[in-house]
Amino acid sequence: MALTTTTPLALILLTLIPFLTPQIQAQAPAPAPSGPINITTIFEKAGxxxxxxxLLNETQQLTQIQTQLNSTSEGFTIFAPTDNAFQNLPSEAINxxxxxxxVQLILYxxxxxxxxxxxxxTVSNPVRTQASGKEGNWGxxxxxxxxxxxVSTGVVTVPINNALRQQFPLAVYQLDKVLLPSELFGAKSPSSSPAPKSSKTPSKTPSSSDVERDAPSPASSKKDDSAAGRNVGFGFVAGLGLICMGVLL
Structure with a gap:
């Protein structure tokens, strides 16, 4: 008897389940929509x-990127150097x-x-960044x-190994080196380097005083000429006198 009484009740419940299920689902709360992406939270969680x-806060680029991220249809990709990456740079590199x-370094x-x-x-190089200068966009x-x-800048090449986030509209990749743009950290022009010093000692050019000191003065030249003239005249007179004495004898 118990089996006979239970069976019709179970059949009734099984018949009503398809009609009750939509009502139960309709009363269940809908999942809350996901909020805007917080870049700072991603970095703080990763450590x-x-x-x-x-640096993002000092340059006020965190707010700019955050605002654009929540309104873009293309998304953003951020390359995130670690604290060690910055510490491995010379202190003057950033200072x-x-x-x-x-600002340009951050946007790069x-x-x-x-x-x-x-x-x-399969990307086509160069890939455009948010940084730019007089020569155009930096890639x-x-x-x-x-x-x-x-990823290469022309100054450094860095492997991409770890994704902190890889979900549209934002991808964040960890880097073990800072991306140094050649526009800021490239090799200096050879013309800017000082000219090498010559090891040879240049020969001394005679000064005008030396030339004047070695050259005979006009007064001494005239004195020599007059003395020579007197010697010639004296010899001529002596010779003439001897000739006259010979004639007389």
Whole structure:
């Protein structure tokens, strides 16, 4: 009897489940929409990016990039040097830069487009960055060997090994070196280097005083000429006198 009583009830419940399920789902709360991406949070969570965060804030580029990121349809890619990467630079490398040059250095680590690691395998060089100067936009060059991707500036070449974030609209890649643009850190022109010093001692050019000292003075020349004239005259008179004495004898 118990089995007979339970079976119709179970059948009724099974019949009502398809009708009750949509109502239960409709009453369930919808997932909250994801908020704007916070770049600082990404760096703080990963650690070892204190210097980069400070430089982003000092140049006021963190706010600029954050604002553009939340409104772009192309996305952004950020290359993030670690604290060790900055510490390995000479101290004057950053300190000697002007405020504008520091802005350019930061923007050189940002591309106005989202790139996954696989995109770098087939990308067309140079890849445009947010940095630019009088000569135009500053670009990056990417090369690959197998699945290993390297980024080059013309001054340094850095492998890309770790992705801190790789989800549109933002990709963030860790770098063990700072990307030094050739426009700021390239080799100086040879014309700017000082001319080499000659090891030979130049020969002394005789001065006008030396020439005047060695040359005979006009007075001494006239004196010599008059003495010679007197000697000739005396010899002539002596010879004439001897001839006359011979005639007389």
């Amino acid at each position: 070892q990016y204190n210097f980069l965060i400070r 000697d830069l002007s405020d504008q040059q520091k 680590h940002v591309t106005p487009k989202y790139y996954s690691l696989s995109d770098f395998l 990056l060059h990417f090369t690959s060997q197998g699945n290993q991707v390297n």
